[in-house]
Amino acid sequence: MIRLYQFPISHYCEKSRWALDYKGLPYEIVNLLPGPHILTTKRLAKRTCVPILDYEGKILQDSTNILEFLETAIPSPPLIPEKAAEQKEALEWEEYCDAEVGKHLRRYFYHYLLDEPSLMPKLILEQQAWYGKYLYFFTYPLVKRLMRKSMNIYPDPVKRSKQALDEALRRLDREVARREFLVGGRFGRADMAAAALLAPLFTPPEHDYPWPAIASLPEPLRKLNAQWADSALGRYVHRIYRDYRKRGRAHG
Numbered sequence: 607m608i609r610l611y612q613f614p615i616s617h618y619c620e621k622s623r624w625a626l627d628y629k630g631l632p633y634e635i636v637n638l639l640p641g642p643h644i645l646t647t648k649r650l651a652k653r654t655c656v657p658i659l660d661y662e663g664k665i666l667q668d669s670t671n672i673l674e675f676l677e678t679a680i681p682s683p684p685l686i687p688e689k690a691a692e693q694k695e696a697l698e699w700e701e702y703c704d705a706e707v708g709k710h711l712r713r714y715f716y717h718y719l720l721d722e723p724s725l726m727p728k729l730i731l732e733q734q735a736w737y738g739k740y741l742y743f744f745t746y747p748l749v750k751r752l753m754r755k756s757m758n759i760y761p762d763p764v765k766r767s768k769q770a771l772d773e774a775l776r777r778l779d780r781e782v783a784r785r786e787f788l789v790g791g792r793f794g795r796a797d798m799a800a801a802a803l804l805a806p807l808f809t810p811p812e813h814d815y816p817w818p819a820i821a822s823l824p825e826p827l828r829k830l831n832a833q834w835a836d837s838a839l840g841r842y843v844h845r846i847y848r849d850y851r852k853r854g855r856a857h858g
């Protein structure tokens with residue numbers, strides 16, 4: 607039995623779902639509610655974060671570890687290039703996207719979304735158990751405070767994250783304007799990481815999470831989308847999703 611413990615909204619979880627789907631594996635999805643999730647994640651692993659993969663009893667935490675493990679367990683279709691130098695490069699891109707896109711984009715988005723009553727907590731509760739909305743009715747103000755604290759979502763770090771995110775977007779845009787894939791001339795883990803972690807900005811239709819319409823987002827997020835929608839990077843994310851994000855065999 608393969609089980610993925612996750613938050614539906616999380617782009618790191620999307621990266622892991624994509625890897626499982628790409629390898630053609632059937633798996634059960636266990637959606638956890640941010641907040642009470644720690645009761646489950648602490649029981650399973652060292653840290654509190656998701657994604658966590660239970661692969662027939664072997665526990666993997668962190669999307670990069672999950673991709674690495676899946677590649678060893680199911681080598682075909684490959685996600686990792688053959689040549690050692692390209693393998694190193696692909697891992698570096700994946701780590702770059704995790705740190706410089708994933709973390710900063712999440713902080714910037716949540717900063718504006720957390721206080722939007724028409725969007726939150728609905729987005730977090732998407733695909734979650736029915737009792738989530740009752741639980742959050744009473745606890746959302748606390749959950750919001752804890753999310754701000756755990757992800758350092760305060761004005762100064764948000765400002766720094768915006769600068770770091772802009773820098774990462776410019777760098778990736780330059781790279782994908784020159785070639786089809788980030789590493790080795792074919793689709794792989796670097797492209798999967800980049801596209802999954804950028805998905806909240808470009809909302810590709812193949813993504814199975816129902817993102818709100820761009821027009822309904824707070825103004826700074828709409829502006830960021832408008833700035834990048836018609837770019838080499840935007841076209842790359844849409845192409846990678848369209849060509850490589852096949853529907854999976856998840857159930858849950």
Ligand SMILES: N[C@@H](CCC(=O)N[C@@H](CS)C(=O)NCC(=O)O)C(=O)O
Pocket residue numbers: 613616617618619644654655656657667668669670704
């Ligand atoms: N580097 C990790 C990041 C995972 C991560 O930040 N997960 C967030 C959701 S996006 C989380 O679980 N936060 C709650 C917690 O840390 O307890 C990965 O690639 O899996």
